[in-house]
Amino acid sequence: MRAITTAVASGKGGSGKTTFSINLACSLAKIGKKVLIFDADVGTANVHIAFRKKITKTLIDVIEGTTEIEETVQELAPNIDLISGGSGYTDFIDLGIDKIHLTIRAFAALEGIYDHLIIDLPAGISELVVEIMKASDNNFIIGNNDPSSVADAFALLKVLRSHQEKMNIIFTPNKVETLAEAKTLYQKINSLSEKYINLSLRFLGGITATKDYDHSWATGIPCSWEETTSKASAEFRSIAKGLEQPADSLISGVRFVL
Numbered sequence: 001m002r003a004i005t006t007a008v009a010s011g012k013g014g015s016g017k018t019t020f021s022i023n024l025a026c027s028l029a030k031i032g033k034k035v036l037i038f039d040a041d042v043g044t045a046n047v048h049i050a051f052r053k054k055i056t057k058t059l060i061d062v063i064e065g066t067t068e069i070e071e072t073v074q075e076l077a078p079n080i081d082l083i084s085g086g087s088g089y090t091d092f093i094d095l096g097i098d099k100i101h102l103t104i105r106a107f108a109a110l111e112g113i114y115d116h117l118i119i120d121l122p123a124g125i126s127e128l129v130v131e132i133m134k135a136s137d138n139n140f141i142i143g144n145n146d147p148s149s150v151a152d153a154f155a156l157l158k159v160l161r162s163h164q165e166k167m168n169i170i171f172t173p174n175k176v177e178t179l180a181e182a183k184t185l186y187q188k189i190n191s192l193s194e195k196y197i198n199l200s201l202r203f204l205g206g207i208t209a210t211k212d213y214d215h216s217w218a219t220g221i222p223c224s225w226e227e228t229t230s231k232a233s234a235e236f237r238s239i240a241k242g243l244e245q246p247a248d249s250l251i252s253g254v255r256f257v258l
């Protein structure tokens with residue numbers, strides 16, 4: 001079976017993409033799925049920090065042609081591996097479309113190993129973000145309930161829509177007080193999207209605010225939530241379940257195949 005590929009984006013920075021990507025990976029890993037996280041925040045990658053791991057070889061080495069993609073894979077936790085975009089660089093952020101496509105195609109060397117590829121994207125709108133989202137089965141846009149987050153998410157949607165008529169986009173409110181608030185925020189952005197750019201968004205649930213996520217970052221122990229009882233666990237389990245029933249593929253060009 002081919003891996004299900006899922007990109008995690010947002011218009012605005014700090015909305016919770018990396019926290020979401022990691023916790024989604026944990027949720028899938030805990031039900032026995034083999035997950036690869038691709039930290040595509042090239043130059044300022046930080047997924048490894050959440051697990052207190054040092055990165056050695058990164059995507060930059062693959063792009064520079066000094067290493068093969070297989071050699072950049074690092075184990076983070078049981079059932080969770082990482083390919084890092086590298087940190088401490090600024091020169092590589094603008095990779096250009098050829099290198100982006102080369103990167104996407106390079107994942108084919110990992111065919112047959114993983115059930116899920118989760119791609120943590122940088123904030124904002126760039127060629128890298130757009131091309132990776134076009135190449136992924138599922139695309140989460142993580143938004144918070146504040147006007148600038150909504151405006152930036154909508155700006156990203158408009159750019160995506162200008163590149164491709166149909167896309168599988170899942171709008172996911174984060175840091176909300178209640179799941180009812182999450183649903184209302186989704187409805188707001190979905191109606192804007194349907195009205196102005198003729199694009200319907202999916203909803204698989206939201207993530208409520210809790211200091212537990214800050215605590216996880218501070219202690220370097222992600223996935224620490226109690227599997228069966230915590231609210232965070234239930235929220236991520238529900239979203240993970242939704243991913244297991246993916247919508248029809250809407251990818252028409254270069255795609256991740258692994």
Ligand SMILES: Nc1ncnc2c1ncn2[C@@H]1O[C@H](COP(=O)(O)OP(=O)(O)OP(=O)(O)O)[C@@H](O)[C@H]1O
Nearest residue numbers: 013014015016017018019123175208209210213214
């Ligand atoms: N549901 C939540 N409740 C409370 N805090 C949260 C939640 N989700 C994320 N956070 C916190 O928000 C901060 C930013 O999270 P994170 O680094 O995941 O955002 P990001 O979108 O990846 O940022 P960047 O755009 O810089 O990559 C972190 O301190 C994290 O602990």
Ligand SMILES: [Mg+2]
Nearest residue numbers: 017018019041
């Ligand atoms: Mg991040």
